[in-house]
Amino acid sequence: MIALDIEPNLVAATARKAAALGLSNVTAAVRDFVTDGTGVPDEQAGYAMLFNILHLENPVGLLSEARRVLAPGGKVGIIHWRTDVETPRGPPMPIRPTAAECRAWGEQAGLEFERFESLCCCSWHWGLVMKRPISSGC
Numbered sequence: 001m002i003a004l005d006i007e008p009n010l011v012a013a014t015a016r017k018a019a020a021l022g023l024s025n026v027t028a029a030v031r032d033f034v035t036d037g038t039g040v041p042d043e044q045a046g047y048a049m050l051f052n053i054l055h056l057e058n059p060v061g062l063l064s065e066a067r068r069v070l071a072p073g074g075k076v077g078i079i080h081w082r083t084d085v086e087t088p089r090g091p092p093m094p095i096r097p098t099a100a101e102c103r104a105w106g107e108q109a110g111l112e113f114e115r116f117e118s119l120c121c122c123s124w125h126w127g128l129v130m131k132r133p134i135s136s137g138c
Helices: 008-020 059-069 097-106
Strands: 002-005 027-030 045-051 070-081 110-119 125-132
Touching: 002 125, 008 097, 045 059, 059 070, 059 097, 070 097, 097 110, 097 125
Parallel strands: 002 027, 045 070
Antiparallel strands: 070 125, 110 125
């Protein structure tokens, strides 16, 4: 598992928690993947998580990077702040994307919509799952 973040403190906390849990398969690294990409080879990941990040300037570019690193049939989970209720934190309401916008951006990036996900554990967010198509070989 590769955990990437631009914030060194969050990366260090992730590495500490993984070590405390005895997880030897977690690599946590400081990386500006929005600007520099993930650095992960093509088609290597089974799952990617894009949580609370698609309010950035080029969401289709980030979703395209997720598609690139996903193996055929690999999935991307998207979670973001709701736009229909005030929340205790998160980006300003005008820049929060809707689930429909994220689905459309994912489809522009070559991903297929799989499902909307109910997040009963977190009333301030919505979720959806998309996947990299399995090529037909034609």
